[in-house]
Amino acid sequence: MSIEDRTATLSPARAWLVAFLAALAALVGGSLVLRDLVYDRFLWQYFWGPVYADAHNAVCAVKQGGATELLYSTNACSAVASNAVVARPGYTVVSEIGYAVTLVFMLAGVLFMLRALDLGNDREFFFALVPFMFFGGALRVVEDANDAAATTEGVQQAISYPLNSLIISPVIYFVVFGITLGTLLVAVFLDRRGVVDSYAPVVFVAGTVYLVATVGYIYLLVTDRLAGQPGTEAGFYPQMTLVVLVLSALIAGVVYGALDRYKPQMVAGVGLIGLVVLFGHALDGVANVLAADWWQVLGLPFQYYPKHPVNAFIISFTESTLPADVNAAIGDAWPFLLVKIVAAVAVVWLFDEEIFEESPRYAILLLVAILAVGLGPGTRDMLRATFAI
Known part of the structure; x- marks a missing residue:
């Protein structure tokens, strides 16, 4: 041949x-x-x-x-x-293009793997992975806390080189992917051997355990090594997490409810997955707005500035477009939240019933990726402000 x-x-x-x-x-x-x-x-x-x-x-x-x-x-x-x-x-333009190409290529590989394992064509697969989005964002904050320790006089890093390279972007994405894939394969193995009734609850619980353990580690790291040290204002400000979660849930609930009531065809395909996508991107927007514009109201020790170019561009555009007194009154980061909500609504609208009927596995995998790019960075921003690092 x-x-x-x-x-x-x-x-x-x-x-x-x-x-x-x-x-x-x-x-x-x-x-x-x-x-x-x-x-x-x-x-x-x-x-x-x-x-x-x-x-x-x-x-x-x-x-x-x-x-x-x-x-x-x-x-x-x-x-x-x-x-x-x-x-x-x-990041640079070259690296971002490289990571984007790698992401698309790896998503194709994951799709082939899911087909081989006969997984990912049901909605419980999506919901089972939600805790891992939070976990990925929280693990990024471990890196932030570790860096803060390195720059604080008299404080040693808890994780030193080369181990700390595993929690630095973009290596951390491969680490989280590996943990997620390993957990999924173990859960599927237990399911098909009859040890558990379904793989999805096992994956969900495991992701939740990883998340709780990671946040607990950040708390211990901050309170034991950083809090009270000269040159750092690190501490524990739980009101940030509480307000972000409540506001994000309210915004997502109101938007989803309005769509379900007045434009039911827009959410007929995604169902409750659409609500979770809206929540994930609302959380990213709310965390940024609160940390940038309302940090004093929340009692945070300092203001946070955007790390991502899109967010920075939006804030810069708002500052240069609206009058100074308006920006002083309502802040200049709120358009980012608006953009996130509009983008999430567009995603919900695009994933109609026909897409799920023709290729449910592909649709669910894409929605997992879309949720991750909102919920992951949002969780990181929320927890960084919660621990003032």
Whole structure:
């Protein structure tokens, strides 16, 4: 059989696996043969270097002449030689495109895996994974608390390098995915062996346990290592979490109720999944608005500024468009909440009954991903403000 014939008979899942192995071979082979171009100036500069610098709380990491150096001032990073490879914590256009492509590719792989396991075509799969969205956001706050400890005089990091690289973006996404996948496979194994009646409650409970344990660890880390230390205002401000959760639930409930009453066809397809999606994105918006504009009312020690470019752009646009006295009265972050709600309503409207009838597994998997990009960052912002880190 020729290569063309073999390629033509490949199933989509096997084609995905071939593409994965080919990409992996290209990156590994390129790193060995063209180390400076493929590894140093692509993989290291845009992907691993930022994580390495972040793990050491450095302003940048510099690779030159086969050696890697960490620099801790902006001036030092700016003064490096022009032929040096410089990596700074955070995202770049190249890395964001790379992560977006990876996400889409991995979602396809997950879809093939779910088909092979005959999973993900029922709604209980979606609800079982909801605690893991909260868990992912909470695990990001462990990184934030760990970084805060590193920058506080007289306080040691609870998690040091290289272990702390596992909770730094984007590595943390793979860690959370691995934990979620492992939990799901164990639960399915128990279900099909007759040990439990259904895999979904096992997954839901496990995710809840991970979440509670993570938040408890953050509480102990903050109260034991950071609270009361000079140079930090870290502490416990539970009113932030309470207000965010209540307001998010109210907003989601009102919007979903209005849609169900006046435009029932918009929620007929998604059902209660739509309510959860609305809640997740409302939480992201509410947490940002409260931390940026209403922090004093809530008794938080300082104001939070947006980490994401879209949110920062919206605030900047509002500041430059509305009169100063209006911004002073109602704040300038509220349009972000409006954008999140409109986007969530659009998602609810797009996922009609026809999509679920034609490809329920694909629809549910996409909704899981859509919920994650709202609930995960929102949980992180909420808990950062709750612990003032």
